[in-house]
Amino acid sequence: MSDEKLLVVTDLKTTFDTANGPLPAVGGVSFDLERNETLGIVGESGSGKTVLSRTIMGLQPRTKVSVTGSSVIDGFEVVGASENDKRKIWGTEVAMIFQDPMTxxxxxxxxxxxxxxxxxxxxxxxxxxxxxxxxxxxxxxxxxxxxxxxxxxxxxxxxxxxxxxxxxxxxxxxPKLLMADEPTTGLDVTIQAQILNLLDELKDRLKMSVILVTHDLGVVATRTSRIIVMYAGRIVETGNTRDVFYHHRMPYTKALLESSPKVSNHSHTRLVTIPGRPPNLLSLPDGCAFAPRCSYATDQCHLVRPELEPSTEPGHTFACWNPLPINVEGALA
Ligand SMILES: Nc1ncnc2c1ncn2[C@@H]1O[C@H](COP(=O)(O)OP(=O)(O)OP(=O)(O)O)[C@@H](O)[C@H]1O
Ligand SMILES: [Mg+2]
Structure with a gap:
């Protein structure tokens, strides 16, 4: 087995050409994935989780979309590859469980x-x-x-x-990489746990990596080693699952945790209610896209978009001008 990372995503952007102008659904995402690792991608509805997952494996529509950056799966560059070449890796290198399993x-x-x-x-x-x-x-x-x-x-x-x-x-x-996009939506809580346990077990048995996409932090809490938090098509915080839960710095992560059902005894719900409305991707503000909804926002937040910067723990980064203090305990503590 190669020591290379299984997946390396660099400044990946997906922009849809819509009647109302360009819609940047994924606005420059970079991360990588180890072999035999489970990574969670979380974020509110519309934050770009599904578009990102599909773009990573090259499954975007044929027209009215522009993809730039890079997504390399086990040495294969997906961005710019022909349909024929992508077909060679679909199924064998990467497979996806789509968001709507019943259809x-x-x-x-x-x-x-x-x-x-x-x-x-x-x-x-x-x-x-x-x-x-x-x-x-x-x-x-x-x-x-x-x-x-x-x-x-x-x-x-x-x-x-x-x-x-x-x-x-x-x-x-x-496949070496399984992308599971909301794999338990619509299932009741007991069945949900069974399906997630099955994915865990299969990951170890088949030596796969899994990307678990969900808007529900309860789902990823015990089943991932790392989490990516998305907002308006970008990563706003990422780190080891524990750090994201208990040492998050980005107020959006905090809001997401507080609005998520508790890890135990919750039923799956599509409703994550953070006060305010998600941003209109057709006219994103110059500053932080979360600023209009953020009680910590300062003038700078409205004017200049913060880039990801390291927090204290290894691999933990966040994009915020006015972050929560270090060692804040999360809502699920
Ligand atoms: N083919 C398309 N053309 C134009 N816009 C699109 C297209 N597909 C997705 N979008 C837009 O891209 C944004 C991100 O959508 P995406 O489906 O990735 O969100 P999501 O995080 O998966 O949400 P959910 O939790 O509801 O599944 C949304 O604003 C959506 O309307
Ligand atoms: Mg989705």
Missing amino acids: SLNPVMRIGKQIDEALRVRLGMDKAAAKARAIELLELVGIPSPQERYNAYPGMLSGGMRQRVVIAIALACS
Whole structure:
């Protein structure tokens, strides 16, 4: 196994060309990911988590979008690569569990066939080998009686079981990096925990790295080693999970923690309510995009955008002119 980082993202920008002008959904993001690491990406709805994830693997729309910067997955530069070349890494190097799992399965196709298809098209397996492997994958993701379930249609399975099938499809070609975009949205809390436990277990078993995208800090608290906090398409704080939870410096991180359901006994909710409205990406202010909602904001915050700067702990950075004092205890303490 190479010592190189699995993923290196440098100044990645995604700008949509809209009828109302350019919309910078991702405004210059840099980070990297180790092998066998789980990284969380958190932020309010509209902060750019999904667009960033898709851009990292080169899945943006074909037109009306401009992507600059760099995203290198296991040595492969995604930005600027042809669709044909990207297809070679999709599935085998990187796979994604999409935000809306219930629509990512074909309702009129037996689930076994949906897994077979990935194996036959991408790995060139013959029919019998693909079926055997599909059943193995169903077993791997904890689906009982996989031989029988192979012939089931998605509608015959519960939400949790369907999500396991989605995971099986993502894992079909043994990716090194699994991007999971809100993988438990819409599932009840017990099933949510089961699916997250399954992802943890599979990560270790298959030696993958996982990027766990969510607006819910409770989800990433115990399951990631590092967290990226996004606001208006940029990273505003990043660090080890513990540091982000307990030593955060950026008032937005604090607000996000305070508005997040508690780690224990919460049910999944899409509502994260921080006072004020998220910024309009079509007309971002010159200063900090969070300043209009921030009770700590000073004149400087409204005028000049702060860059990420190091905090006291290794790898912990934040973008704020008027940060919270060091060692502030987080809302989940
Ligand atoms: N194809 C597109 N064309 C124009 N704007 C887009 C497009 N896709 C996304 N956006 C905009 O990009 C911004 C970031 O969206 P994104 O879906 O990444 O947010 P998110 O953080 O994933 O939110 P959520 O938590 O709701 O999933 C939003 O303002 C969204 O409206
Ligand atoms: Mg999203």
